[in-house]
Amino acid sequence: MGNKLIINEQFIEIRCDRGDAATLELVNKIPYVHRNRVNTVFRTTVRNIDLVLKLFRNIDESNIDKAPPAVQRxxxxxxxxRSVTKALLEHGPTGDPGFLWPHQQLGRELAEVNNRFAFFYDTRTGKTPMSLQIIVDDIKRNPHHKWLVLCPLILIENAWLEDARNIFPELRVVNLHDTSKAKRLAKFKEDANLYITNIESFVQYREHIEKLGIHGCFVDESSAMKSSSSKFAKAAVEFAWNVKRWYLLSGTPAPNGEWEYYRQLQSIDFYGVHKSWTQFKQYFFENVSRNPQYEKLKVREDRREELLSLIKSYSLYVDKEDVLETPGRDFIEVELTMPNELKEHYNKLKKQLYLELGDNIVITAPSTAASLNKLNQVTSGFIIDTEAMKYNKIHGIPQQEVHLLSEYRFEALDKLLQGLGDEQAIIWCMYKKEFEILKKRLGDKCALVYGDTNINEKNAAIRAFKEEKVRYLIANPASADKGLTLTNAHIAIYFSLGYSYELFKQSIERIYGSVVKQPKRCKYYIFIAKGTIDRVIYNTIRSKGDMSMDVLNHLKGGL
Structure with missing residues (x-):
């Protein structure tokens, strides 16, 4: 057996001749090792340095002095x-926290010894101030270092820039987002300690970002990497390889299942997990779908603990209920009864997958997904004619795209709002038609945040609501779900629901948090039309939440 070890701070490489069975036998004892096709070059994480030295050179802590000085270091x-991380997770932080809460100080101290880590901190636990403190700590020691934050567009102004101005005014920050490409490119020429850009633009402007010479990066809401095939996830993994320090932030890192951790783990330690998504999937999961055309992944029971231990070795979860005094909250189901005619429309669409509305208008639901979507619309009192939308786009001849069937749900909302008096509230909606109708009904009392509002309009709407210039903020969870602090209100109304647990979880946290910011008990009103898809959607969201929390609870540390 003749082999060569190459050890540096990024990876450990093992080289041998082709057909070297003895070396291959030892390599197979290393978890998730990367290998070439002919089994002559293997790579693994530096975290396995003790395992590799013991296997291949019979070196351990008793004789580490036999290793070359660089390897010893x-x-x-x-x-x-390992030692410091273990002590911190078991006993908590030891340094002066300053303005930070203990769990934030824990993250700060973990970052001192872990150049790459995932802070899966619950919403409202102060991820942004903690991250800014980590950045400032580094810049004080290394003034020439540059940092990058990748976050949802709406958080640039409403979280990162706001906290930087208020907490660390000495920090030189550049917002790389702007209204035109020329303006954005000009900002890359500005000197700063910290650059902030939106996740959605990262792939397009990655070439320019790489020229900045970034030392460290925070990905705020790393659930954006949950899809193994997304362009952002793949680009982030590649970019992370050339960044010295890399940190992930999210309260909902894998809302749909444990498989969504793969790219996030890969970005932290490329050689610490399987080389490919397929290898990772086949090793840890089984497909339990009865339909061979679809995947329904489930963790293999014999490898569940191994997977959870792997995730835990790179991350920490902090539950706000464990570290903050919170006001408590109530989820109140508002049962609605659909009018008879609307109920007939609903049942016909459910059974026959089409709906006749007179004047030769037939609306079909050609697939299961389309059917569920149409049923969801009908419970809100309208239906969207997607064929008309396609026709209008092609021919430019306006056909009616949305048909209002009943205003029963809007009338129920009027009644609820009357009962709330002058209280502020967030009204969560899923469809453009709902926004249009609610705007007509509520007028100047409301501001809107949804797909048709640009970032400046969204920021203005949020500002107006926080300053209590409007009573209601009507928002789509996909447009205003993450990172926003809207604790001036303690009431949220779910006029309609979608299937995403992540969006639901994030949206309910906008009004919730420490009693310092939210002294009032929070109330969530969930509109559910009896005997309809509403109940199915709500139950689905709750079951996804239970599954996601099982994993996150495993990742808790000592505080």
Whole structure:
């Protein structure tokens, strides 16, 4: 057996001749090792340095002095990282927290010894101030270092810039987002300690970002990497390889299942997980779908603990209920009875997958997904004619695209709002038609945040609501779900629901948090039409939440 070890701070490489069975036998004892096709070059994470040295050179802590000095330094650094991390997770932080809460100080100290880590901190636990403190700590020691934050567009102004101005005014920050490409490119020429841009623009402007010479990066809402095939997830993994320090932030990192951790883990430690998504999937999961055309993944029971331990080795979850005094909350189901005619429309669409509205208008639901979507619309009192939308786009001849069937749900909302008096409230909606009708009914009392509002309009709407210039904020969870603090209100109304647990979880947290910011008990009114898809959607959301929390609870540390 003749082999060569190459050890640096990014990976460990093992080289051998083709057909070297003895070396291959040892390599197979290393978890998730990457290998070439002919089994002559293998790579693994530096975290396995003690395992590799023991297997291939019979070196351990008792004789580490036999290793070359450079290898000794890497070994000692890894042993220190493990030791300090273990102590912090078991006993909590030891340093002066300043203005930080203990769990924020814990993250700060973990970042001192872990250059790459995932802070899966619950919403409202102060991820942004903690992250800014980590950045400032580094810049004080290394003034020439540059940092990057990738976050949802709506959080640039409403979270990161706001907290930077209020907490660290000395920090030089550049917002790389602007209204035109020329203006954006001009901002890359500005000197700063911290650059902030939106996740949606990262792929397009990655070339320019790489020229900035970024030392460290925070990905705020790393659930944006949950899809193994997304362009952003793949680009982020590649970009992370050339960044010294890399941190993930999210309260809902894998809302649909454990498989959504793959790209996030890969970005933290490329050689610490399987080389490909397919290998990761086949090793940890089984497909339990009865339809061979679809995947329904489930963790293999014999490898569940292994997967959870792997995720935990790179991350920490903090539940706000464990670290903050919160006001408590109530979820109140508002049962609605559909008018008879609307109920007939609903049942016909459900059974026959089409609906006749007179004047030769027939609206069809050609697939299961389309049917569920149409049924959801009908419970809100309208239906969208997608064929008319396609026709209008092609021919430019206006056909009616949305048909209002009943205003029973809007009338129920009027009644609820009257009962709330002058209280502010967020009204969550899923469809453009709902926004249009509610705007007509509520007028100047409301501001809108949804797909048709640009970022400046969204920021103005949020500002007006926070300053209590409007009583109601009508928002789509996809447009205003993450990172916003709207604790000036303690009431949220779910006029309609979607299937995303992540969006639901994020949206309910906008009004919730520490009693310091939210002293009032929060109330959530869920509109549910009896005997309809509304109940199915709500139950589905809650079951997804239970599954996601099982994993996150495993990732808790000591505080």
């Amino acid at each position: 890497i070994y000692d650094k890894e042993m220190q990282r």
